[in-house]
Amino acid sequence: MLGRCAARALGALRGLREGAPPARSPGPSRRLLSSEKVSEKDHSLPKPCWSKDMRLLFDQFMKKCEDGSWIHLPSYEDIATQRSQDFSTFIHAYFPTASEQINKEKLSQGRIFTRSFEDGLGFEYVMFYNDAEKRIVCVFQGGPHLQGMPGFFHGGAIATMIDATVGMNAIVSGGIVMTANLNINFKRPIPLCSIVLINSQLDKIEGRKLLVSCNVQSVDEKILYTEATSLFIKLNPEKEFHIKELVLNSAPPA
Numbered sequence: 054m055l056g057r058c059a060a061r062a063l064g065a066l067r068g069l070r071e072g073a074p075p076a077r078s079p080g081p082s083r084r085l086l087s088s089e090k091v092s093e094k095d096h097s098l099p100k101p102c103w104s105k106d107m108r109l110l111f112d113q114f115m116k117k118c119e120d121g122s123w124i125h126l127p128s129y130e131d132i133a134t135q136r137s138q139d140f141s142t143f144i145h146a147y148f149p150t151a152s153e154q155i156n157k158e159k160l161s162q163g164r165i166f167t168r169s170f171e172d173g174l175g176f177e178y179v180m181f182y183n184d185a186e187k188r189i190v191c192v193f194q195g196g197p198h199l200q201g202m203p204g205f206f207h208g209g210a211i212a213t214m215i216d217a218t219v220g221m222n223a224i225v226s227g228g229i230v231m232t233a234n235l236n237i238n239f240k241r242p243i244p245l246c247s248i249v250l251i252n253s254q255l256d257k258i259e260g261r262k263l264l265v266s267c268n269v270q271s272v273d274e275k276i277l278y279t280e281a282t283s284l285f286i287k288l289n290p291e292k293e294f295h296i297k298e299l300v301l302n303s304a305p306p307a
């Protein structure tokens with residue numbers, strides 16, 4: 054049984070996708086803003102390609118969600134909703150010159166990078182948010198197409214997952230943000246296809262600046278693979294999108 058807060062969060066994130074099906078029974082592919090088909094599957098739920106350890110960790114965190122202290126964050130290939138349309142309009146207005154250069158036809162094929170691989174080959178992950186501690190833990194199982202040095206993950210793939218995790222922490226904490234700086238220390242190579250935990254923490258908010266740090270550890274926490282610090286800049290100090298409220302407080306659809 055999910056805690057009330059977690060259920061609300063799930064409902065809210067589902068609510069961002071008008072008509073999204075219940076998380077455990079994804080419906081047929083349907084896209085709301087273009088003719089392109091994008092799967093509505095919630096990729097943060099167990100799939101056949103998840104290893105036993107990944108499922109075990111998922112179950113452990115879902116258990117922590119029961120009292121509402123942790124929240125499971127759903128994850129889709131796209132955020133094609135009316136609300137995210139407002140979000141895109143805002144971003145394009147913030148960067149008018151860059152916006153003019155965007156190929157609007159290609160935009161309809163836009164997909165969140167980390168959800169653009171076939172199941173099991175690229176990024177498999179699930180994030181859990183702790184509001185009281187301003188933390189996100191990401192359980193990440195990288196696939197064989199993320200190889201860099203033979204047998205190890207590509208540094209760019211690790212950086213991507215770090216950015217996605219600290220970015221989500223900053224978005225939930227601050228609204229619409231962009232990464233201004235990401236500093237990564239790669240301390241140990243990560244064996245390909247292993248499962249790691251990305252532990253992120255919001256350290257400070259100074260006006261428009263959000264500082265988020267993280268580390269990447271083995272599941273048994275014995276190996277520290279990577280450490281990172283990041284700076285996010287809030288783009289919407291005046292115009293509030295209340296993303297945190299959307300995530301935490303909106304009632305689930307009836």
Ligand SMILES: CCCCCCCC/C=C\CCCCCCCC(=O)SCCNC(=O)CCNC(=O)[C@H](O)C(C)(C)COP(=O)(O)OP(=O)(O)OC[C@H]1O[C@@H](n2cnc3c(N)ncnc32)[C@H](O)[C@@H]1OP(=O)(O)O
Nearest residue numbers: 132136137140216217220221231232233234262284286294
């Ligand atoms: C409604 C529904 C929504 C739902 C959403 C949820 C679903 C989301 C799904 C999935 C998300 C997963 C998460 C992914 C996350 C990934 C994010 C990225 O990868 S973003 C791409 C890479 N980043 C860029 O391309 C930025 C490029 N840079 C810029 O555009 C600008 O530099 C920007 C916006 C960052 C700042 O520009 P300015 O004009 O707004 O602000 P200025 O005045 O320059 O800076 C403000 C303050 O910050 C300092 N600052 C800026 N950059 C700095 C830096 N690099 N280092 C140190 N300080 C810096 C400045 O010195 C200034 O400080 P002083 O106010 O004067 O104290």
